Amino acid sequence: MTQEKKSSFFPSHRLILLLTLALFWWINSNYSNPLLLSLGAASIMLVLYIAQKMDVIDHESHPISLSVNMATYLLWLSKEVVLSNISVVKHIWLGNSSISPTLATIDTRQCTDINKVIYANSITLTPGTVAIDLIDDQLTVHALHKDDIDTLKTGDMDRRVRELEN
Amino acid sequence: MLAAATIAILVVMLLAIIRCIVGPTLYDRILAFNMFGTKSILLISVLGFLMGRPEFLDIALVYALINFISVIGVLRYSDSAEFKVAPYKPHSTKEGEE
Amino acid sequence: MNLVIEIISGLSLLIGCFLCLSGGVGMLRFPDFYTRMHAVSVTDTLGACLVLFGLMLQSPNGLVLIKLILILLCTLFINPSASHALAKAALRNGLLPLEGKPDNQGGNKPSKL
Incomplete structure (x- = not known):
């Protein structure tokens, strides 16, 4: 066609x-x-x-070109997932007084669509933060604790996802 | 160990059903339903090993796909009026009814 | 060697079940919808990972192992999408988070409330 x-x-x-x-x-x-x-x-x-x-068969359905740095990124991501799991479980058993739910907007510097998707999905996969909306370069994120937002705002994960591009 | 895992997962499913009944909003119910589906995948896998019949894993795989499609299918109707939530007030229970 | 694998498998099953139970308790204890979503994501990521990893160590042949890996991958790819769709629908339909302050909502958030 x-x-x-x-x-x-x-x-x-x-x-x-x-x-x-x-x-x-x-x-x-x-x-x-x-x-x-x-x-x-x-x-x-x-x-x-x-x-x-x-008409969905294109280069985005098989992102094999990303796989060069993918292994190190996945290792880092699983470390982050484990750490934030421990933190969320701690908050669950400590009770409602220990959490401070926050809704915030953070900027992302990803260029391509697929990197934005990887970034937002990584945020959602990490317990404690959920990416709710993505408009252009602005992500709306809900976090269980205010520190999670501060950690995201330092841009460590953003930088690592951007390094996947080449 | 497998029997203990089965019991633990059953307890988690019970907690999800309690949240599904208590509510208070429709979204809590959908979330609890999603969690129930995920836990049923784990339950089927563990049961397959407990009974020595690993063919159960195929059913678990199908459940994983059906679970996702049902959540997305319910959210497909999220423009309709039942999904609208009243503006948040600290102790309003009006949005409890479906 | 067999005993070591057995012990590791039992341990990861145990920790996975503990995480799932914590998620279920958090599902009941947390005050509003968005915070409950974080509790669910605990059970969906590391809880499911550890339970399935414990089963993988006990798998009798390679095919079962591959199927377990497929189930794990499905869980890890599907659940973020589902919870994102749920959160987006909830926010668009006016369910505000518990402590979302009005000044945080209005100015810089370009959503369609």
Whole structure:
């Protein structure tokens, strides 16, 4: 349909999607009789057709280019998740007097859409902070404690997500 | 250990049901429902190991997807009038009714 | 070696269940919707991670391990999206946080209240 615009990189993304779907089918079924395999092929074709019709196959559906710094970022993120889990559990058992819920707006300096999504999802994944709204460069964040907002405002996570870009 | 984990997860599901009944807003109920779904995924996985039938994991995977789709499907109607919450007053209980 | 794996698995199951219980208690104790959301995210991230990790150590073959990893990945990717959608719908429909001060709300927040 929009083949002429995207013909340069369209087939390879479609091929990656096909391989991913085939791997997913094989992991989940792990049978190799002909009936099930043909059913799998048919459903993969159906998904590919729908995805092409929705025009969602592009470079954002397979962000493999980000994977260079992704491992170190994921390690750092899991450390942050563990630390903030401990802090939230401490607040739960200490009771309502120890929390100070805050709604604040923080700036982000991410350029691309996918980095903004990674940043907002990282904020939401970390317990104690939830990203509520994202308009242009402004994130609305609700935090369980005022210190969490201050930690976000220092921009450490922002800088680390921006380093994923290259 | 697995039996203890099953009991703990069942207790958490009970707490989620209590919050789902108590309310007070509609969003609390949706949140409790979401948590109930997540805990049922864990419960099915642990039960599969407890009974020695790891095929239960497929059901848990399907539950994970259904849970997400049902939450998004409910929120699809968040423009309708039932979802509007009265402006916040410290002790208003009016928004409790669904 | 087998005993060590057994002990680590039991320990992570235990800590995971404790985190889930804490999240459930926080769900009942916290004062308003947005703070309860933080309590739920505790059970969704580290609680589910540790319980599934404890199960992974006991998995009898590789396929079960891969399926457990798939469930974990689904949980970790889906739950932030769901809670973000829920929080956004709640804020847009006028459910204000408990201690959101009016000067914090009005000026710099470009939302559609």
